[in-house]
Amino acid sequence: MLKKSILSLIVMSAFLSGCGSDDDNPAEVETPNKAPALSASFAPLTEKATSSLSVVASDSDGSISSYAWVQTSGPELTITGADTAEIAFTVPSVSVDTPVSFTISVTDDEGAVTEVSAETNIERIESIYNLAGTVVGSQYANAMILASVGSESASIAADENGDFSLNLAVDDDVELNSSVKLIASNESALQLASLLPSLGQLSGFIAQAQSSSKIQKASTQAVEDTPSISVSAVSTALYTLLVAANGGTEPTNIDAIELVESQIDPNALIEIAAVVHILINSEVDLLPQGTTDLLSVLADPEQYNALVETIEQATPGAIEETIAAIVEDPALTPALVAADIPSLYYQTTPVAASFIARGGSRYEFAENGTGKRATNYGISEFDWAIDSGDILLTYTQAQASFSYVGLEAIPGLSQAQKETIYAEYGDTVETTIETLTERMTRLTTGSALDTFRVESETVSTMTPIETNSGVIEIPAWNESDTSDLLMRKSATAGVEFAQADITGLWGFEVYNQESYYSNHFEILEFAIDGTGVSQGSSASFSWSVTHGTLNLVFADFTQSYSVIDSNNGDLAIYSEAKDNDDKLLASLFGFATQIESTTKFTAEIAVTGQDKYWQTMINQWTAGAWDGDILEFCYDGIDGDENAADGCSYGNNVFGFQVLDDNSGTKLYSPWEGLLPPPNFVFDWADLLSWAIADTGKLKHTNEAYSRCWDVDEACRYREWTLLKVVDGRLGKRIYVQEYDMRKYNSTEEFGYSIAPRWNMYELIDVEYFNTVNAAPASNSPSKAQAASGNTKVSTARIILEPNKLPMQQH
DSSP, rough: EEEEEESOOOOOOOBBBTTTTOSSSSOOOEEEOOOOOEEOOOEEEEEEEEEEEOOOOEOTTTEEEEEEEEESSOOOOBBBBBSSSSSEEEOOOOOOOOEEEEEEEEETTTTOEEEEEEEEEEEEOEEEEEEEEEEEEEGTTOOOEEETTTTTTEEEEEOOTTTEEEEEEEEEEEEEEEEEEEEEEESSSSSSEESSOGGGGGGGEEESSSGGGGGHHHHTTTOTTOOOOEEEEHHHHHHHHHHHTTSSSOOBHHHHHHHTTTTHHHHHHHHHHHHHHHHHHHOOOOTTTOOOOOOHHHOOHHHHHHHHHHHHHHSSHHHHHHHHHHHOOOOSSSSOOOOGOOOEEEEOOOTTTTTTOOOOOOEEEEETTTEEEETTTTEEEEEEEETTTEEEEEEEEEEOEEEEEEGGOOOTOOOOHHHHHHHOOOOOEEEEEEEEEEEEEEEEEEEEEEEEEEEEEEEEOOHHHHHHHHTEOOOEEEEEEEEEEEEEEEEEGGOOOGGOOEEEEEEEEOOOOEEESSEEEEEEEETSSSSSEEEETTTEEEEETTTTEEEEOOSSHHHHEEEEEETTEEEEEEEEEEETTTEEEEEEEEEEEOOOTTTOOOHHHOOOOOTEEEESSSSBBBOOOOOOEESSBBBBGGOOOSSSSSSSOOOOOOOOEEEEETOEEEEEEESSSSOOTSSOOOOOOOEEOOOEOTTTTTTEEEEEESSSSSSSSBBBBEEEEEEEEEEEOOOSEEEEEEEEEOOOSSSSSEEEEEEEEEOOOOOOEETTHHHHHSSOOOOOOOOOOHHEEEHOOOSSSSOOSSOOOOOOOOO
């Protein structure tokens, strides 16, 4: 468009009109419009902030009439002011620095348009963590250290001593419960690993940077409280077992770690550490031919077992010697200081997936150097101190435990005395055991659990035995023992009792002075007003919750309950019962669960059919009872006893009930002798039952063929189940029940407890389960133990050279 201007100069024209000349009239000339000027220069944007961007526009020969912003790339923004010089928006969250671009156009008052394109970055907010520590082993001098959290990573070379310090920048949206993995690599295939439970537990946090441009500045800051991280054979062993317990995948957060930590076998841990230590110090390559990854070998039980056999064949006893060296090496098992010790530790047994521990002991450490250890036998007192980096306990008042020990294991008995005792009492004798000292060396530190090697000194006393030829009595004797233990310092995910969650029905083990185990499992009803009643005994109580501990006050005693661990509503509990003078009556480790009031047995739930039965799981909660997802036939997985018909050293796992739709049933069990092991196992022992479901929803098994009354032909024994809950188990449907077994001998007698009220759990499995899983060998070379037992299933369980002691069985 042209603008018209009156020119002040006279323009002579050669054009003449008929009327004369127009020399005196001014001429109008059109000149070009100048397009508006536009500039855009954007500073970086910070994610999740309220931000604005603006342009500068001007028009030298007019004015700006309109603006238009168009986003051309990047995450979509909700823009206000797109028709103005400045737009506003909330910057979205990004996990990496992300470009965003715009095309901006301005139009002047004559319609001329100028357009520019401009770009900036959305910069993420980063939390920066300093990770400092040591990779242990001279072979890892100058090793490359890679730290990662999910997709975030950073690397650095260690120095000649294996020390490293690196800064790991992590997007601030990464959950603080995310785990941190460190890998140390040298020129060999022997990578070492360490898995830190969570970002939130790292005290080496440096700073939270607003944008990546601040990383360099933040990374130069010194942090005095940066935790020292050890990447070693021991941390690699722990990493291996955490991955294995998590189904073969790496746990990515502290919740997943705490869920599987309880499955870690400390015996396996220290032995894997010894294997790794041997490998990295060996002058020859001991890895299987063609293997380039140590971690993959450790993760595969079959390859690992072959490696153990190779090591032991080359140097018998090498693993045991290396374990001793690891325990003594402060670089591999760092020394403890008093501040490292929690006020409470719960010693527990490794559990199988989906279960919680049923037993253990409780250590209480006071700041004044005294402490208490509680077991089902009672409470012992000790003095404690840090000695050479270990916890040394000296017992001042020990509560004795009782055990029946084989005659051959009793020192001081002559052969003649053994023969006399055997002839009159059998091959075991009662002994009492008191602990004198315990030295506890910490092997690993976990999120909720630590592992320890414990060296115990005990004194044992054989109970005097009256025989036909006189009393046999021998002096007490001292013994030493070494065991690797799990020590829990907090419940999974910090679960504890809360006042608001208690009302309703719960199952708890409640003190009962008449019971052999000092308790009955009872169903308790909690009212919102702080009162309650037992549905079994009708005893009333008041209740309260203090600092996460549930307290019940009955007429004659009080009982407290603390959560040790939890898993899908199952609670492992430590409990103490005291009389009204505050004297300890009992300490116990038990189970608790909340119960829906509508949960009752129906035929649909109870009936198994001919091909299945309810297999007890009350003793099958230990990790040793399982080989992967397979329930072992032998108790705690220990077989190889050539003198036992079933091939099992401590009996077998088989016990349960079959419930048929015609109201008949069978109690299925097996003796410890006189039966063939799988795959030829047959239920030779089976009691015929009848069953009925009462209006209350209780299921009653009446023993029809066995335990008849002596005076009349009628049943004198039954077992009753109250359903607590139904869940999916490891092998099939799992039911939790309160059960008791009632027995009398004459029809005129009152029924009494053969088994006092307790909780139990059963899973629905095939009658042929143990034969099926042991039917086909996985290879042509079963182990010596398997050959001895007739069990042709090649185990995928790890070889353990030093198994823990077995827990007591119940049926």
